[in-house]
Amino acid sequence: MKIEKTNAVRLLDKEKVKYELIPYEVDESDLSAIHVAEQLGEDVNQVFKTLVLKGDKTGYFVCIIPGAEELNLKAAAKISGNKNCEMIPMKDLLGITGYIRGACSPIGMKKLFPTYIDKSCKKFSLIYISAGRRGLQIQINPDDLVKIIGINIEDLI
Structure with a gap:
């Protein structure tokens, strides 16, 4: 099966980063990282979701956290140099990042935003992130992603 390359994959190829593309069955009614982990047969703590936020001082930034977890907004604001922050409206995601819900990769966004990943990524030699298309994940070493x-x-x- 030929897999069409996404912006994220092209960027990894260009930088000669080792990764593996892992396809999975998409359920349009459940785009959660928990569902993706179930489809992959992997620990949900190893499947990371990409969240885009807007801070009151710095503007847009990205947080990458394990799939079943909730982002601590106070911590995200402080870490990113903001007093407050909030998730961007879903309708704005494509225009800001170039990606749609359920397919937002931290790699290859329209613009490189300040990006933060939860420290739990260090527990794993490989993690999963979106490849920029629903139904496709990138398996990558977290150090390479960083x-x-x-x-x-x-x-x-």
């Missing part, structure tokens, strides 16, 4: 886009490792949950 290097490729200059991610800060923080306590986000």
Whole structure:
């Protein structure tokens, strides 16, 4: 099966980063990372979701957290240099990132935003992130992900 390359995959290829593309069955009624982990047969703590936020001082930024977890908004605001922050409205996601809900990759967004990943990623030699298309995940070493886009490792949950 030929898999069409996404912006995220092209960027990884360009930087010669080792990764594996993992397809999964999409359920349009359940785009959660929990469902993705079930489809992959993987620990939900290893399947990370990409959240886009807007801070009151710095503007847009990205947080990457384990699939079943909730983002600590106070921690995210503080870490990103904001007093307050909130998730962007879903309708704005495509225009800001170039990705749609259920397919937002932290790699290859329209613009490189400040990005933070939860420190729990260090527990794993491989994690999963969206490849930029529903039905496709990238399996990658978290250290490589951190290097490729200059991610800060923080306590986000």
